[in-house]
Amino acid sequence: MRPTKNALSRMKCPLCGGLITDWRNARRLYWSEDFHPVSFPDRAPSETQEAFYVRRLSAFRECTAQQHNEQHSFSLYDGGHHLPDLIGDFGQPIVIGFIGSVAAGKTLLLAAMVSKLLREPDKLAPFGLKISSLQRVIENRYLSEIEPFCRDRQVLPATHIAGPGFVFAMRVDNSHSRRSFAVAFFDLAGETFYSTESAAMPLLTSASGLIFVVDPAQALPDLARTGSWGRGFYATGFAAPIDAIRKERARLRDPFIPLPAVSVVTKSDLMNGRDDFVDKWLSRSDEGELAGVYEESSDVYALLAARDAKQWLYPAESFMDVTLHFASASGVDAVDGVFPKDGFGSLRVLRPLLSLFAMIGIIDRRILARA
């Protein structure tokens, strides 16, 4: 696959939000076996573009953002702040973030999405999408982290508050529009979303698209089949990030924030058999389609609004482009840290991502308009 020649010289760092003014000439590095940064050998005249591209899949570049704030750094490694070398080759990188309360299921939802993207590429074929690697170190590390969930059906540990944030990156090629995109996902601990002063805010405000995760055990305790949370009023974890994003990305008089977002009622299997809307959507096998997205959004909105969970609709009422979805990362509830074999499997996790891709522009937006 030939690399594109669109490498940016100025780029907004997807980690710190600062402006990198000379990305094209930023120093290339790779990590030695003992995890020390080593200068990356330049392309020799005898080396083909393709071979150089393959080598670059293991390279990083240092972030030289002028507005970089040490307190707000979410570096991949201690003492550094590095980005995949190829991230600037496809225009401004698309950064997608997950926002939700503690234990809402953000990490599992991302793991299920990535697993589905890699395992079932045929679901993306109708949209002309093809997924490939952007940075092998990040990819391998992330896949090894989610392996216990995907292979052994184990519950993943809670995301560390001081985690790296930016966890997975991939290249997305759209054969219909003949464009390529660098897409990065960040996953932060739920605790970081409760304060506008959180160190995670610069990362959030520079995102290209957001996925808000609604846990029905917290939002709809009457409906969800679980005893782990019970009744009560829970903080959504949505307010502080949305307020911070509004401050950065919208003008005062704007009624909506000009940014695409999806709201996903995850763990929907907990409500299966208890609500007509949930039954209707979970019974459909429309994972790789965008048909009926607005109808689904309307149903999710009505479900949450009619059952006094309107605070969970703050994203739907704040962003310019929003769709709402039912999904389940595991398909079943965990018992003693392990998901039972019967019924295990993600449900409709790809649909919110495809919808977000369409709103961002990775997929032709007209597909969404026809939905």
Next chain:
Amino acid sequence: MRRFDPEKSRAVFIGVSQYEHMTQIPCIDQSVLDLAALLSDPRLGRLPSSNYQVLINPADIDYAGDAINSAADAAEDMLLVYYAGHGISGLRRGDLYLSLPRTRPSRPAFTGIQYELIREVVLESRAEVRLVILDCCFSGRATIPALSADPEAIKNQLRIEGAYILAASPANDIAVAGRKHTAFTGELIELLYGGIPNSDEMLTLETIYMHLRRRMHERSLPEPQRLMTASADQLVLVPNRAYRGEPKIVDARSRVPVVSAERIAFEQAMFAALQERQATFRRRQRPARGITLFPRLIGTCNHKSTFLSFIQPTVERCAQRRTH
């Protein structure tokens, strides 16, 4: 699902609690007696006293062998062989020896009963359903299909219909003794006698196994194993004493507060209005008319800064060309 015909069925209950060369298991006597009493109870198993034999501490293999052979010959509907005692594993995969009072653990082949012998007798019986229950250590070995180099032999083995083997423990695990009964037989008796709430009117072998397994798992005891061939799992062993009429269909929705259709319609209308306002705002956000000339960029132009970031490489390339 069908009940076994007590008149055409035979059962042998063997229990070994006293040993000369191994530790004693006093609770086995009561386990065997209670299980036999339960299956002969007119309200439960209905097995006539003439149709079953209880052997407690049979002195030698002949005595036990005769009882099993005669039951296998006479049984037409169900043949049940139950054994509780020390199980001894052999060297080969699947080798299992059932001990007798004088069995030496170092020489089980000559002093105990090789399970393979029982298996052959049971499978050769003309009974419709052949049920073997083993409550001993390593009894899961009985649930491993015998290996053979001859594929035909394996096929023949699998073709035998109506066999169900229920073992107290996995192939490499011990069975646990209790105060009154052994752990496995105690749970089995409790389940057969007490029944299973919210279950069917009759308890089939498979229902019994599934609940037994769950209960043993909950108590952190070795999980029972089973090997079955077609149709055997649907045999009814006893009626369900916990059955209370037709099972009530509990509608989970009944516990969920009802939301009126009007409220739902109202909220959907609210969402439609919200979408309309969002669409209006989106239209206002379009940066410039000329952008639609580039169809590949449609969808990326929702916001001016996003759009500019997408066209930035092209702009930079043009600028570079100009400088050169």
